[in-house]
Amino acid sequence: MRVKLAKSAGFCMGVRRAMEMVLSEANKGKEAIFTLGPLIHNKQVMDLLASKGVRTVDDPTGLSHGSIVIRAHGVTPEKRRTLKETGLRVIDATCPKVVHVQSLVRFHTKKGRTAIIVGDPEHAEVIGIVGYSRGPVYVVGTPEEIDKLPQIEKPFVVAQTTQNRETFQQVAHTVLSRFPDAVVFDTICDATSSRQAEVKSFCGNVDGLVVVGGYHSGNTRRLMEVAKAAGIPAQHVETEKDLDKSYFAEMEVVGLTAGASTPNWMIRSVAKEIEGIKGKRENPLWSALRKACRFLLFSNLFISAGAGLLCLAAELLSDHRPNWIFPTIAFCYIYAMHTLNILFDKGASAYNDPQRATFIAGHKTFLLAVGALSVTAGLIISFFQGINTFVFASALSASGLLYGIPLLPSFGQGTRSRLRIKDIPGSRSLAESLGIVAVTTMLPNIDRPANSIVVITFAGMAIFFMAFAKAGLFEIFRVQGDLIVGTESLPISLGEKRTITLLKAALLSAFATLSVGFLAGLLSGFALIMLLPVFSMFLCVLAYQHRWLYPGLTFETVSEFPFYLSGLLAASAWLFF
Numbered sequence: 001m002r003v004k005l006a007k008s009a010g011f012c013m014g015v016r017r018a019m020e021m022v023l024s025e026a027n028k029g030k031e032a033i034f035t036l037g038p039l040i041h042n043k044q045v046m047d048l049l050a051s052k053g054v055r056t057v058d059d060p061t062g063l064s065h066g067s068i069v070i071r072a073h074g075v076t077p078e079k080r081r082t083l084k085e086t087g088l089r090v091i092d093a094t095c096p097k098v099v100h101v102q103s104l105v106r107f108h109t110k111k112g113r114t115a116i117i118v119g120d121p122e123h124a125e126v127i128g129i130v131g132y133s134r135g136p137v138y139v140v141g142t143p144e145e146i147d148k149l150p151q152i153e154k155p156f157v158v159a160q161t162t163q164n165r166e167t168f169q170q171v172a173h174t175v176l177s178r179f180p181d182a183v184v185f186d187t188i189c190d191a192t193s194s195r196q197a198e199v200k201s202f203c204g205n206v207d208g209l210v211v212v213g214g215y216h217s218g219n220t221r222r223l224m225e226v227a228k229a230a231g232i233p234a235q236h237v238e239t240e241k242d243l244d245k246s247y248f249a250e251m252e253v254v255g256l257t258a259g260a261s262t263p264n265w266m267i268r269s270v271a272k273e274i275e276g277i278k279g280k281r282e283n284p285l286w287s288a289l290r291k292a293c294r295f296l297l298f299s300n301l302f303i304s305a306g307a308g309l310l311c312l313a314a315e316l317l318s319d320h321r322p323n324w325i326f327p328t329i330a331f332c333y334i335y336a337m338h339t340l341n342i343l344f345d346k347g348a349s350a351y352n353d354p355q356r357a358t359f360i361a362g363h364k365t366f367l368l369a370v371g372a373l374s375v376t377a378g379l380i381i382s383f384f385q386g387i388n389t390f391v392f393a394s395a396l397s398a399s400g401l402l403y404g405i406p407l408l409p410s411f412g413q414g415t416r417s418r419l420r421i422k423d424i425p426g427s428r429s430l431a432e433s434l435g436i437v438a439v440t441t442m443l444p445n446i447d448r449p450a451n452s453i454v455v456i457t458f459a460g461m462a463i464f465f466m467a468f469a470k471a472g473l474f475e476i477f478r479v480q481g482d483l484i485v486g487t488e489s490l491p492i493s494l495g496e497k498r499t500i501t502l503l504k505a506a507l508l509s510a511f512a513t514l515s516v517g518f519l520a521g522l523l524s525g526f527a528l529i530m531l532l533p534v535f536s537m538f539l540c541v542l543a544y545q546h547r548w549l550y551p552g553l554t555f556e557t558v559s560e561f562p563f564y565l566s567g568l569l570a571a572s573a574w575l576f577f
Contacts, residue, residue: 001277002253006198007547012191012260014072014095026052027486032066040261041217073124074098076131097161101187102132109134114152118171119160143174156183162219199226207251209234213259220259240273265351272355298359304335306560309567311440316570317459319524326444332378333439337400339371351481386447429471436467458517465510469503477551507538537562
């Protein structure tokens with residue numbers, strides 16, 4: 001079964017911000033953490049938070065120690081004062097979009113206007129917004145309710161941020177018909193609008209639709225309403241276990257979207273389950289090809305081959321005649337390090353990529369054996385290149401394996417906690433990039449006739465910047481799982497926007513390094529050809545930033561393309577020039 005995934009599926013900005021704030025505090029483990037009501041309407045996420053010691057309370061009375069979180073929905077000013085009086089440290093995770101609506105209501109009711117809120121009067125967000133009114137306020141859910149309102153002087157209209165846009169527009173039109181002097185503020189969140197618009201765009205392009213999200217989530221239910229109104233056969237599920245597979249048996253293409261409180265790992269789990277359904281007139285060849293690609297990605301063979309091809313490009317960049325030996329060593333090293341470190345990592349992978357985690361769990365013995373064999377093969381090949389190459393390769397392999405092993409006591413986090421290199425904030429991207437440089441640029445020059453250190457440095461810098469951009473991009477893909485297990489990755493330390501800016505700067509640095517190296521006569525003419533893979537990596541960063549592609553297997557494959565392109569260009573230049 002083919003799946004079309006909505007680009008807007010997953011956490012909205014407000015939910016993601018609230019989750020990051022709570023998980024960041026929970027990972028510190030310094031004090032008890034409470035949330036005033038469920039942080040989000042998703043049972044699985046709430047169970048996860050409970051496992052990390054985050055408790056949900058409806059009434060903070062009797063609590064005096066720890067922190068209490070105001071969820072993204074916000075609270076009334078009176079409730080905020082009550083929370084402060086408890087003595088608890090208050091963490092305000094109110095969504096900035098909700099704060100904007102609260103501010104509008106407070107400002108305009110203070111000026112003597114009357115608020116009309118389009119939304120659910122029982123919803124926590126609406127209850128909080130009502131609390132900011134300095135005068136009369138009315139909550140309506142349909143155009144028909146406007147006729148029941150009394151005569152209002154100077155009304156203004158706002159919306160619950162997750163409101164259905166069509167409903168809001170109908171209500172606003174009715175308000176203006178009855179109260180011509182009314183002022184309308186469209187306060188529906190952009191994330192809500194884009195999700196609903198994307199559901200409508202599925203009409204005619206998919207045979208059916210799956211909406212993933214909590215059964216009590218208002219914005220998820222509204223996605224179902226939009227789908228039904230558009231005439232799209234749809235199912236609302238919380239997890240992949242809720243799918244009625246027989247419902248999709250006669251379909252070829254199924255759309256997939258999710259509410260604002262649905263994490264990526266749940267979306268991917270549902271996508272995997274849908275893909276496993278045998279669709280109508282499914283091409284056996286295409287199905288086999290998809291399974292083969294998934295195996296290459298999950299087994300790390302695809303990423304390792306990319307590193308080998310990049311080594312080929314580094315050889316030509318340093319003006320060496322390429323051969324099969326060092327790309328093979330690079331392949332063995334990268335395969336072993338990725339495979340063994342993933343096997344030793346029992347935390348974030350289950351959340352970052354459930355499909356890969358399931359594959360690894362089912363092939364653990366095989367992967368462990370092949371990973372060990374790969375290390376051995378790389379060392380044997382390096383031994384025949386020279387003793388210095390062998391010693392360097394051995395040290396490189398040892399440092400790669402030590403990356404995920406506890407080494408030093410981690411003071412302040414418990415007597416049994418031990419610090420690993422991977423626990424250092426932002427270390428993963430840096431370590432992966434330096435490993436790529438070491439095996440593709442430094443290792444091939446250990447036992448060769450002396451080459452200019454400046455040439456090797458320029459070639460190594462260009463490779464480093466490219467590798468760093470790819471590693472940083474994958475860090476962004478993995479941010480939710482890293483947050484859950486407490487890994488201080490680059491995007492968690494800097495934030496997503498700053499990380500993307502840093503990756504762009506790295507690729508511009510790669511462009512400058514190659515250009516300057518060629519113009520100075522330090523790098524071969526292949527440096528100009530290498531500008532094309534650098535540009536393609538830049539496009540990968542833009543593709544994520546502008547959501548041209550959704551993080552997943554397809555994007556992972558595309559992100560490896562610049563490394564493959566580097567090697568293919570190097571092979572072509574070597575053979576034909």
